[in-house]
Amino acid sequence: MLILALHKRSVRFSSTLLEVIANPSLVSGEPLSTAMAVENLVLAAHAMGLGTCVLTAPLLAPETITRRFPLPPGYEMNCLIALGYPLESRQLPAGKTSNIW
Numbered sequence: 001m002l003i004l005a006l007h008k009r010s011v012r013f014s015s016t017l018l019e020v021i022a023n024p025s026l027v028s029g030e031p032l033s034t035a036m037a038v039e040n041l042v043l044a045a046h047a048m049g050l051g052t053c054v055l056t057a058p059l060l061a062p063e064t065i066t067r068r069f070p071l072p073p074g075y076e077m078n079c080l081i082a083l084g085y086p087l088e089s090r091q092l093p094a095g096k097t098s099n100i101w
Helices: 012-020 029-047 062-068
Strands: 002-008 051-055 075-084
Touching: 002 029, 029 051, 029 075, 062 075
Parallel strands: none
Antiparallel strands: 002 075, 051 075
């Protein structure tokens, strides 16, 4: 499964305030909140035995993604998440009861 994580574009008012900041996207709450939600999704998937991979490289060519998956007006992509069952499962070392290292 491929999940597109989206966030709302900054409101016009707040984007004007953020113009003086070197990296306004790092301060804006929308992308950061989405990233935190993605982290929770990845952790929950892992707990259920699913594998995930967070992909940001496709954001370099957004038209390739949006051609296939049109975004709702006012939203931008934050990342893509590949989700599925791994082909192989890692064996835990002897004596380990958790796969969290």
